[in-house]
Amino acid sequence: MKKLLLTLLLSTAFVNAQDQMIVEYRQRNEMDPEKVKEFEKERSSSTGGFVKISGGPDQKYELTYNQGITHYRKLELVNNNQDAPTSSFSISVGGQFKTLINDPVNKVFNQEINLDKVDYILKSPYKDYQWKITDIEETILGYKTIKAVAEINGNKIAAWYAPDLKVNAGPNQINGLPGVILKSISETSSKLGTILIIEAEKININPKKLPKIKPLKGMEISPDDFKKLQEESRKKMIESFSSEMDLKK
Numbered sequence: 001m002k003k004l005l006l007t008l009l010l011s012t013a014f015v016n017a018q019d020q021m022i023v024e025y026r027q028r029n030e031m032d033p034e035k036v037k038e039f040e041k042e043r044s045s046s047t048g049g050f051v052k053i054s055g056g057p058d059q060k061y062e063l064t065y066n067q068g069i070t071h072y073r074k075l076e077l078v079n080n081n082q083d084a085p086t087s088s089f090s091i092s093v094g095g096q097f098k099t100l101i102n103d104p105v106n107k108v109f110n111q112e113i114n115l116d117k118v119d120y121i122l123k124s125p126y127k128d129y130q131w132k133i134t135d136i137e138e139t140i141l142g143y144k145t146i147k148a149v150a151e152i153n154g155n156k157i158a159a160w161y162a163p164d165l166k167v168n169a170g171p172n173q174i175n176g177l178p179g180v181i182l183k184s185i186s187e188t189s190s191k192l193g194t195i196l197i198i199e200a201e202k203i204n205i206n207p208k209k210l211p212k213i214k215p216l217k218g219m220e221i222s223p224d225d226f227k228k229l230q231e232e233s234r235k236k237m238i239e240s241f242s243s244e245m246d247l248k249k
Helices: 002-017 033-047 223-248
Strands: 020-030 059-066 069-075 096-103 108-115 118-125 132-140 143-152 155-162 180-187 195-205 219-221
Touching: 020 180, 108 223, 118 223, 132 155, 132 180, 143 180, 219 223
Parallel strands: 118 219
Antiparallel strands: 020 059, 020 195, 059 069, 069 096, 096 108, 108 118, 132 143, 143 155, 155 180, 180 195
């Protein structure tokens, strides 16, 4: 009886410890070299200039789980390379994606996005992944994970979840499995054949302190309406770039 009581107490303590959790992820992109060359040639021909595509540096993200609510945000990476240039130029194509917050009651993800200097709150319904759980296992950060696969809009996705961490959460908008997702590999609809790889690098269960999350700001918008704004923004950017190339001729 005492042994049974101790087991129940330990199990309860473990579940309660998972009421709060912080997971740090690293995200990297892998592109199809042949498709990249084809795209560079196509864009160089249409703009009359030289176009070079690079995958860009890895990105770090932090998932905070607090009693059913998750916040997913990008972390700033510190550049320790003393030889690196002191200035840089970057273009945020499609908008600057900020904090992502889930709404488990309405099964919606809310994300703050800045597009063309205007803030929006993108409301995206949960995806119906219809996961198929495999018998493939992998150890990540000391936790046993199980691979699950799915397909969304013709793009394949694989996710490795930890059944011992009984929380329905994962990086970005990936969820729907009986355990925290510690790794995912996703196909995209990119012309460059981009594969998105996200893997956990650190887990803190029941942390002493949770990061402060600022309230989202902006006008609420649906995914369909936001896609239209993105297309308009891309067209303006291409037209502006083409005009600059014409002036340099």
